[in-house]
Amino acid sequence: MQKKTTTSFFAFLVLLCFSSFALAQTGIRGTITDAAGIPLFNASVLVEGQGKGAVSNDKGYYEITGLKAGSYNLIFKYMGFSPQNDQVTVVANQMITKDFQFASKTQDVSDVVVIGYGTQRTKDLTGSATVINEKNFVQGSLATPEQLVMGKVAGLKVTSNDGAPGSGSTLRLRGGTSINASNDPLIVVDGVPLDNGGIAGAANPLSLINPNDIASFVVLKDASATAIYGSRAANGVILITTKRGSASNDVKVVLDSKTSVSTIAKFFDVLSADSLRNLVNANGTAQQKALLGDSSTDWQRQVFRNAVVTDNNVSITGGIKNFPYRLSVGNRIDNGILKRDQFARTSVGLNMNPSFLDKTLQLEANVKYVQTASFFANRGALGAAFFDPTQPVYSGSEAYGGYFEWIDNNKPNTLSQRNPLGLIEQMTDQSKVNRAIANAKLTYNLPSLPSFKATVNVGGDYSEGTGYTITPATSASGYFTDGRYSKYRTSKSNKLFESYLSYNSGSKWEDQTLEVVAGYSYQDWDTESPNFPTWNEAQDSVIAPEAAFPFYTRNVLMSYYGRAIYNYAGKYVFNVSVRRDGSSRFSPDTRWGIFPAASAAWLISEEDFLKDSKTINMLKLRAGWGVTGQQDGIGDYAYIGNYFQGATTAQYAFGGQYYQVLRPAGFDANLKWETTSSYNIGLDFGFKNDRFSGSVDLYQKDTRDLLATVPVPAGTNFTNEILTNVGAMQNRGVEISLNSGLIATKDMRLDWTINATYNKNEVLKLAQVLDTTSPGVLIGGIGGGIGNTIQAHQIGYPTYTFFVLEQQYDSQGRVIEVGSQAEIDMNGDGNITAADKWKDTNAFVDRNKDGIINVKDRYYAGQAAPKMFFGTAFNFQYKKWYAGFSARAELGATIYNNIHSNSATFQTIDGTKKYLNNISSLYYQDEVQRTTASQLMSDHYLESANFLRMDFINVGYNFGKLGFAKEKVGLNVNFVVQNAFVLTKYSGQDPEIGGGIDNNFYPRPRVYSVNLTFNF
Amino acid sequence: MKRLVTYTILASTLLLGACGKNLNQSPKYGLNAEAVYSDPDNYIKVLAKLYSGMSMTGNQGPAGQADIAGIDEGFSAYVRVLWNLQELPTDEAICGWNDPGIPDLNKTEWNADNVWVKGMYYRIFYQITLCNEFIWQTRDEKLNERGFSSAQVNAIVTMRNEARFLRALAYYHAMDLFGNVPFVTEEDRVGAFTPEQIQRADLFEYIESEIKAIENDLTPAASVAYGRASQSAAHALMAKMYLNAKVYTGTERYTDCATYCEKVINTNTFQLDDVYQDVFLADNHTSPEIIFPVVYDGLYAQTWGGTTFMICSTLGGTMVAADYGVNGKWAGNRATRPFIEKFADTSVDSRWLFYNTGHQLDITSMSTFIQGYPNPKYKNKTKDGLNGSNNATSAHVDVDFPMFRLADVFLMYAEAKYRTGDQATAVLYMNKIRERAFGDQSHNYSSVVLQDFLDERARELNWECTRRTDLIRFDQFTGDSYLWPFKGGLDVGQATADKYNLYPLPTADIVLNPNLQQNSGY
Secondary structure, three states, X not given: OHHHHHHHHHHHHHXXXXXXXXXXXXXXXXXXXXXXXXXXXXXXEXXXXXXXXXXXXXXXXXXXXXXXXXXXXXXXXXXXXXXXXXXXXXXXXXXXXXXXXXOOOHHHOXXXXXXXXXXXXXXXXXXOEEEEEHHHOOOOOOOOHHHHHOOOOOOEEEEEOOOOOOOOEEEEEOOOOOOOOOOOOEEEEOOEEOOOOOOOOOOOHHHHOOXXXXXXXXXXXXXXXXXXXXXXXXXXXXXXXXXXXXXXXXXXXXXXXXXXXXXXXXXXXXOOHHHHHHHHHHHOOHHHHHHOOOOOOOHHHHHEOXXXXXXXXXXXXXXXXXXXXXXXXXXXXXXXXEOOOEEEEEXXXXXEOOXXXXXXXXXXEEEEEEEXXXXXXXXXXXXXXXXXXXXXXXXXXXXXXXXXXXXXXXXXXXXXXXXXXXHHHOOEEEEEEEXXXXXXXXXXXXXXXXXXXXXXXXXXXXXXXXXXXXXXXXXXXXXXXXXXXXXXXXXXXXXXXXXXXXXXXXXXXOOEEEEXXXXXXEEEEXXXXXXXXXXXXXXXXXXXXXXXXXXXXXXXXXXXXXXXXXXXXXXXXXXXXXXXXXXXXXOOOOOEEEEEEXXXXXXXXXXXXXXXXXXXXXXXXXXEEEEEEEOXXXXXXXXXXXXXXXXXXXXXXXXXXXXXXXXXXXXXOOOOOEEEEEEEEEEEEEEOOOOEEEEEEEEEEEEEOOEEEEXXXXXXXXXXXXXXXXXXXXXXXXXXXXXEEEEEOOOEEEEEEEEEEEEEEEEEEXXXXXXXXXXXXXXXXXXXXXXXXXXEEOOOOOOOEEEEEOEOEOOOOOEOOOOOEOOOOOOOOOOOOOOOEOOHHHHEOOOOOOOOOOHHHOEEEEEOOOOEEEEEEXXXXXXXXXXXXXXXXXEOOEEEEHHHHHHOOHHHHEOOOOOEEOOEOOHHHHOOOXXXXXXXXXXXXXXXXXXXXXXXXXXXXXXXXXXXXXXXEEEEEEEEEEEEEEEEOOOOOOOOOOOOEEOOOOXXXXXXXXXXXXXO | OHHHHHHHHHHHHHHHHOHHHHHOOOOOOEEEHHHHHOOHHHHHHXXXXXXXXXXXXXXXXXXXXXXXXXXXXXXXXXXXXXXXXXXXOOOOOEEOOOOOOHHHHHOOOOOOXXXXXXXXXXXXXXXXXXXXXXXXXXOHHHHHHOOOOHHHHHHHHHHHHHHHHHXXXXXXXXXXXXXXXXXXXXXXXOOOOOOEEEOHHHHHHHHHHHHHHHOOOOEOHHHOOOOOOEHHHHHHHHHHHHHOHHHHHOOOOHHHHHHXXXXXXXXXXXXXXXXHHHHHEOOHHHOOOEEEEEOOEOOOEOOOOHHHHHHHOOOOOOOOHHHHOOOOOOOOEEEOHHHHOOOOOOOOOOOOOOOOOOOEOOOOOOOOOOEOXXXXXXXXXXXXXXXXXXXOOOOOOOOOEEEEEHHHHHHHHHHHHHHOOOHHHHHHHHHHHHHHHHOOHHHOOOOOOXXXXXXHHXXXXXXXXXXXXXXXXXXXXXEOOOOOOOHHHOOOOOOEOHHHHOOOOOHHHHXXXXXXXXXXXX
């Protein structure tokens, strides 16, 4: 403290001297700060037309002398801000004080984007990145953040997994790069990379973040942008920034209230009770006829409902003496359209970004706390459509809770479906999840080295899910075990420590800037779930004992990274970065990897020949290359040979004594991450002052050392299939996005955006040995039988390509079924009788002509992922009215209608096992009698999944400030219809099914919302 | 103050930079091989896994942490895949399910991608690899290094011999089903290599030499703990090999078969159970007839394969699950007419356990359960009619699978004696089986012809995973000398190609291992 006083005193003396000396000077001086009042170092100020200027020191102070009296235009420049002007009048022999504050804080300036470990002007970006701000978010009542950008980003496909409340989405950026490792992009919230793995009791990890708190998404697409995230970045990186406090001392309160009604958009088209009775009476066996009931029950209407969803959020933004904060509280109660389904979320978010020590030390602290409470309605009831509609809901007796159930020998039939309403009403499945994500980032301007900033970011992401299910003993499902009670708990933690040093040359050198960042990062994840036995409902007898050991897994990632961005004359920007990652998931020999990237941009519009163009205001060519990795989605210890103890239910007895086994696990000691090299060329353009703007990108991603689970030679490992680095894959594509202000007048605006993506995915290599006679890796399990699969990963085809038998049709175009009567003389006895039956080779094309129909006759037909997808949005505003819509379309995907193949045959009605099923009305399309293994494989059930979905339509009115209170209150009213309609030729319920296999899908609801926003 | 901040930042950076050792993570609840084998108490737990490789499908029971990938876990049980490969392509059973590969087995139309063929092949090699590891880890030099007592070492050596028996058994099935297979021993360590292929006849010699090396060092049957392999188990395996030696090597070894059958018989440790069905009940561990069982338990050894599969898969329609001590009816397997008709005296033959109420004899549709007779021979009830141990849910059963039993040895002995010219001994042992089956001597043979052995084995050992092997020995499996429904794909049956006497090596392994030559015809 003594020292500080001395220093200050000395400074005062110096200042005094200067002041007295300055009396003779004519000029300007002052301090340049950012919006938060933080002094800017190396900011430049230029006196227009005078050739004079200055650069600010580390206190933001500048001084220009030698000017004549008069009025001048000052141009202030600082990295990350557009140049700004200010007027000053200089008086002879006086130093005029002209402080200057850049209009807003860096991060909030819309043309500055957050990139890994820093920010950059959009204009100077060399990689492919898309920023979506609040004003472009998808409207409506959304449970999870990723839905905010659905259809908004070229190259990013967001598919909601289903219509369950709080359900997550699958994100795919530029196709997937992996087969068995994760294809999810890395998501970083306020600098904390999230664990995207599931947590028990939560439908989706992102559902634990309140979408209302999100300010912007930055989607980093190509490797030159993502390589700074190294071994996890192959599938892109999504940076989410939450809303933060402002420097202003005004307290702003925003109250946002959404009330919605969800309705089922489309019921399954199944036979009515009368149709089923007619069909069975006409074609059925005596056994089937005897099982028919005389009720008419619409089971879908019994289990589905119109549900109310409320979502209320309050946020308070303000600053207490330069201590900016934002506090938000949200509550969402999302009732599912399946009865009893509920997802309730309460979230609290606090952001603080104060500065200390003369604003040289900045703190940014974020705390997000979320609690969800879910009631999961029994998903078994999703099959309600196929329950026999001729049976009543209630049996009239007291057995099984009064619900009608199929009975076999006075016990519930173990093979039949259960009463769908009974399933829902007689099961309790509840969970609670708590999650806290917190981080504190300290940025310090080093006092002795003003161009340098040191940043330390410490963060954590903790979650715990607990839950239980109860099936009562009185229910048919619980009959055999006296009911059932089970519970679960999972806790996860993800710790982050990061420190990096950044250098910013500011405007020190004319025409050149250099920014360098170098840092270190440590991340540590662990997951633990204890085991519990399964009890009967009364919890006095154990049905299944708990497993031997709790589940526990941990992995650590250590990284060093660096990046330099060099900008010459605002025209040429070069960006190089490198990251070295070490992961505990791999052996010491293979765990370290280097991920380099380089890219450049040429701002053609800054060249002299375009600089003054009135038409083209922006034209930029970008090119980049980079190497990224992927290691998420694999086990934490897959490289170590270990023995694991078996559960108590998997013991072996010697002489009546049971022993828990010790089993060696298969392992690949040489496991490492898969590596993707990407190339990207892009063009950004803006015409007529950005009234028409957009970009085009071409990319290629080559993945090698693909992490895939493939067979190993028999006899060489403790398993027959192992996760190993094998194979290669390629994604190539084009992305186009266009933005246009079609109308821009004082009272009326019409904005239109469209984006289009084409992606071609191809598996190049899958095993050590190339062999095209093998059918590839069979995947895509379907309903009907056990273990039937309909897709394959095969060399030369996209992943998840359908792999099917080619159906043959008779002279009338009907499906030929194996074993059904033929209309021609098959057995050659001269007569056409019931003995003439179609054979396999009549039903399907015998492609290899060996007289047998089997897997060798299957062919590759269609891919599950779309070849092209589009998103478009219109926003219209007329005075205080506004309206808009947002739509998406996908082309080139194929869907397998498993409902048609498995639930639309006469055989499915059954009757031989003492119960009947209803069938899909698709039965009338081809009247197939039997479901056989080969029939399931038929290409007859493949359909085009092309669709156009209207994600939302909204109409609103902004009342502006209303004068009914002492403090004026702003009010904005918005009506939104989500999932308004889908245009498709697909015969099923919904063509948009992740994975391309349509079977018992939780339907996506149509949602009508009224949103009220109050501003205080 | 500022300096303090600077130092704090620098210090914390350095401090956390030292976390490099955290990159060495290992499972909290797993042990590496060295840790496992340093504790003498762990050996029996590893040995238990070698045995449970034949009963269980994974570490969780009944499902979860599967041993074998690429096949539904419940399907992957050793005994279940073995049963499907030995029974479905024969007259003994047709399965009505649409599960992949099942119809191809019913129709004798499988190929190298058949999931059951793959399942059996990989299950066999899973067993072999586990046994190799245990044998390697228990080699003498290693045991001496570890400082165990001599009693401990002796116990471990016996376990090692059992592991060699289990490996020989797995190789026997490999030889019987696939013929020429990859060959790995304990000298081949886990890692990236491509095993050499061994010829069927050479594999025969290897198994023979292995059993001969250990047969006297295994525990005698009289003192062995139930469930573990005894000398008699090894002898029964040898007898089975010699009986079929001509198929495997081209050379008949019936005399050796008889010799090894006598080794089992002469221990006087085993005797035929009084009641035929008692050998297949929930308390069959008390049966005096079983030489080598695969052990199951409704509570502690749960699986969807094994005997749970054998019982539930043949229950359906009007049958009452509870009568068989289970709660599931999977409506799959029924026997065909030519097989059912081998039982001439259905009212008195205690081995006639078919259910025929409402069932028809002929099968014209594989998936129609009421066509053909279910065969609920295995039953999760005790001799006294009580339920198995898992009384609460009855989802899993206690019935042990008799891999080798005395009746089989008697029939092998009879056939070997007959084929070497001793008609009298053959009749004597055939009649021991007949007397138990019929309760008296009224149905005894006075003389026998060769076909009688095949038919008697069918009646006695039905659904015990031996039918395919027996039909091949009698040259009635392929071709058209004997037809049954859906043989060759037609409901009336038709000739099949001789290549089906062997299963193909799975495409998956052919692709990976260039040393492998596919069996001819595939």
